[in-house]
Amino acid sequence: MTTTREVSRESAAPSGAMRATKPLSHEPGKRWSNEHWRLEVFDLARYYKGHPGYKQKKLDELKPVVKKWHMNNSRYMGSRSFEETWARFRKSWLKVKKPKGEIIKGILRRAKNAPEPKETRPYQDAALKLLVKLCRELWRHWEKKPFPLDCRTAGECIGKSHETALDWLDMLVDDGLLDRVTKGRREKGKKSEASTYRYRGKL
Numbered sequence: 001m002t003t004t005r006e007v008s009r010e011s012a013a014p015s016g017a018m019r020a021t022k023p024l025s026h027e028p029g030k031r032w033s034n035e036h037w038r039l040e041v042f043d044l045a046r047y048y049k050g051h052p053g054y055k056q057k058k059l060d061e062l063k064p065v066v067k068k069w070h071m072n073n074s075r076y077m078g079s080r081s082f083e084e085t086w087a088r089f090r091k092s093w094l095k096v097k098k099p100k101g102e103i104i105k106g107i108l109r110r111a112k113n114a115p116e117p118k119e120t121r122p123y124q125d126a127a128l129k130l131l132v133k134l135c136r137e138l139w140r141h142w143e144k145k146p147f148p149l150d151c152r153t154a155g156e157c158i159g160k161s162h163e164t165a166l167d168w169l170d171m172l173v174d175d176g177l178l179d180r181v182t183k184g185r186r187e188k189g190k191k192s193e194a195s196t197y198r199y200r201g202k203l
Contacts, residue, residue, distance in 0.1 A: 066086055134149075
């Protein structure tokens, strides 16, 4: 049985760094196996390696947030000490090679596990509801600052074509759930730029 992960804010890191309080998934009250624990720690390292507020920091500067994460998940740690988690995190940090692509996967996973906001009640399509939740999680990840989202990435996340994703993003702007802060551009011979958005629903 997979449960909705708890969401709480902690003082050791900026509000957007909520990964420090949220495990991937678990059975209530069940101690993590060694394999699950290693995956959790690696996912934590992958998150911070791609986080705009942490990716340039020295490894030792992340010790407080890792300690907070360990404490918040102590009921799943069994006899594991913080020093064991910290040593595993250090190794995981060095192994992470491509954090950016994985970051959107983690954000999408959180969106799928999150409860539906009341703003999605008028919509019937489950994929559209997921798009709203994805935008909400991106808004959290970017610490309530405009977040980039291109239609192709959005389409891949919700299992729809990029044309449908673009139509739905436009509709969410029209419905007042999103503000489009900057419009994306595609120019031949130049790197494309994704549109950036501001989420206007409740967190």
